[in-house]
Amino acid sequence: MNPFATTTARGTSARASEESPTSTVKNVSELAGRILLSVLFLLSGVGKIGAYGATAAYMSSAGVAGVLLPVVIATEVLGSIGIILGWQTRVAALLLAGYSLLTALVFHTNFADQIEMIMFLKNVAIAGGFLLLVANGAGALSVDRRLAS
Secondary structure, three states: OOOOEEEOOOOOEEEOOOOOHHHHHHHHHHHHHHHHHHHHHHHHHHHHHHOHHHHHHHHHHOOOOHHHHHHHHHHHHHHHHHHHHOOOHHHHHHHHHHHHHHHHHHHOOOOOOHHHHHHHHHHHHHHHHHHHHHHHOOOOOOHHHHHHO
16 A cells, blocks of 8 residues: 555546655654664664673673573664664564563662663663554555555
């Protein structure tokens, strides 16, 4: 289904010469939202590559095997790229929502420390944003939409 198609008086489909302002705002907002949700994970994954040893040690200190670090990096980098491009968005968003909740539960449960509580709630809020992508998809400006056309 083409989001830019209109129906003529005879019921045939024709490409709209102009997109409505509301539609443009929606499309750009969906793209910007995907980018803003994902850039944190992209930068974090790339940062983990540069600080591989320190990150593995930190994970181990929290009881998570450092051998899982390549999976963590792949999840963050590939998942965020998928969300930004709008490719396999629902799958990537579901994985990143689960990842966000899991990291909140493993690394940010010391609620006596206000910063840890805020980090926990940040992860929960991010998971909520990803779940909205699971429910609604990537939107018009995405590889998913292009492939569906």
